[in-house]
Amino acid sequence: MSSPAASFSMRSVALSAFLPAALFAIGEGAIIPIIPVASDNLGASLAISAFVASLILVGELFGDIPSGWLVSRVGERPAMIGAALVSVVGLLVSVAAPNVWILALGVFLIGLSTAVFALARHAYMTSFVPPEIRARALSSLGGVFRFGYFVGPFLSAGLIHLTGSVQSAFWIHIAGCLAAAAVLIFLKDPGAGQSRSVTHPTAPRSAGESEVADEAHGLFPTLWKYRGVLVKLGSGAALIGAMRAGRQVILPLWAVSIGVGSSQTALIIGIAGAIDFGLFYTSGQIMDRWGRMWSAMPCMVGLGISYLVLSFTHALPHNVTWFIGVAMFMSVANGIGSGILMTLGADLADKANPAPFLGAWRFTGDFGSAAAPLLIAGITAVVSISLASGVMGVLGFVGAGILLRYVPRYSPHQPHLKR
Template sequence: MTSTTNDAFDLRGVLLSGFLPAALFAIGEGAIIPIIPIAADSLGATLAVAGFVASLILVGELIGDVPSGVVVARIGERNAMIGAAVVSVVGLLVCTVAPNPLVLAVGVFLVGLSTAVFALARHAYMTTAIPLRIRARALSSLGGVFRFGYFVGPFLAAGVIHLTGTTQSAFWVHVVCCLGAAVVLLVIRDPATGVRGLQRPARASRPTATDAAATTAGTTRPGELEGEQFVEEESHGLFRTIRAHHRVLVRLGSGAALIGAMRAGRQVILPLWAVSVGLDDSTAALVIGIAGAVDFALFYTSGQIMDRWGRLASALPCMLGLSICYFLLAWSDHLDARVGWFVAVAMAMSLANGVGSGILMTLGADLAPSDRPAPFLGAWRFTGDLGSAAAPLVISGVTALATIAVASGVMGVLGLVGAGILLRYVPRYLPRTLR
């Protein structure tokens, strides 16, 4: 990318065209994620079925990871984000009118698919729009934007539910956010290319052999933006890359999958637990929103911990803290003060999760080959998403077979296993200065 001499103008353009759509989309996601199992419960689903419906947004993201790179490379980052926002709106409208848990599940799955495309397009867009000299700080700040959205979203959902009296009305928050993100992307000029809306920069109609050689050497093909090349490489040969790096992905990747599982499980089990202890919908969203504030406050501190004391100094407290919280939830199931314990554990879970902010992206960057990192990062992200998608299914399955308290205990055990894997394999694969 050719940078301009006016850095202030570039920063303003990136903030408007990159961070603002990401913030809007994250706020919408933050509004609906804690509401999905509660909405399923209000439509007559059991706790187990509600957990399954909630898992479908992550299952949709996992399945969407595979074709999203091709979509972004073919139509461009901004067009992909706009299209994903529109598809999300369709899924959300299905959720708002769903008469039963089955229809709600279809809408949730569709939102998950479009979220995968939006996330990858957003990553590629930031890669294209931001100069290399500030890219790391910008992407780190992008992680803070996600947490900001997950902090603000539940409060908006709680307010809408309180005003309307219906749980499904919370999905309108994400509808408005998606439309807002699409409008921003249509109106604001792209600082990387100078075009607006659905326009695209001129590109070669067909890459030549020289272009292909340039790609192999790690340069961008004529007519192709750097971010589009990145996601095309990242999604190309996913399973071939997994085979090539199977040792580290099976060993340390298992720990990464369990980190993803513990985090995703938290987003499902807290709303389900709120239902089980009798909290009304708006109060549950309010508690989860306050917990999100704790998580959001720690995203920068986590990076400082990793840079100063190593990756394990962040990963182990995160996993052990989440495990203890899952065990405390299970233990408090039959106590009289279950609501008080739920609130306390929700805050403690956010504290533990916040300490581990950015650990998966950091480990992936540490482990990726320096010459061609994109394929490995795609496989690494797929591994983490696999754990994230599996956790809600585990929770719903165990809840169906036993109780939600047993499901919480199972998640606690998985967290201990994950901590052990990280403790064993991080020193094996990372140099001493990064451990």
């Protein structure tokens, strides 16, 4: 039975951490499917549309570098509030963009702020959730993120259908960011008195602030220190990030290329997000019961097959039907791998001082996430989107081979003892 203190903490976190995270994630889920469409409406080519869509992930990669220092400096809640407001600035720039390059600037700002918000909310959970329920809380936080990617596209589809404007989807994220900031400002902090604030900058750091400071300090020396495992298993992690991020770019881009309408694209991606959301708990059960390989391998092989199949369907009859089927299958594969990167990172980190390695591990995965959309944009510009999808499919099988080789070495399965 949970103690009263633990129950109170979970109730508090449900409002002060889960609710802002859900609002932010819903907004982000609303805009991701329509960024390539917005670029296309501004006269961008397919390749430039892919590049603009990639900037939200490139922004997150660049944001990873200063975010740990920033969160440790100002505190978790002020960092989340500030990130939400910076995201609003990027969204307003995107709404008012007269050309594709101003849109690109807005999308990059959104990515920067997303990195800070994500790290700050993780630090917040570390600080204020009791250790005995922290794993469940963090798992629930991952579910909240997927919930946003499930709900957001449906809101986009509805609003675009009502207004006839693709840009209207950006207002969903603006509303979500402002609502998240309001929740953080007005709801009681479960760690009141523990966390630093802008009015008490000399207060002791909370546990979460100390953790992210340790992650950020000496990031590049840490990458060099752990270069062995990061080059071997880390390259597999980077390819997992790449396959997932590539999916977020190539599906809406493919829809543009075959003439699917913007509201229909958002609806299809929303349904795919529902499948992904429905599998996040199942993935954890698979990893705990049978080992990390049984989650990682089906994820990578399934995504690889999806990209390869998609690459052959562009000129086929009923290509929209093929697109819908591949989008759903991609979501099944991605959902089976929910949480695999965080779990492998936790397995590999030094138990006495995990933060530096976890920072390097997250940066490695985010590097793959940022590189994949740029690769898709480059191949689309030089050859075609079909070849870009085919290359991603091949990379999925390369990643599966790396994971098959190194996961058993670095993260062997240890079955839970029956109680």
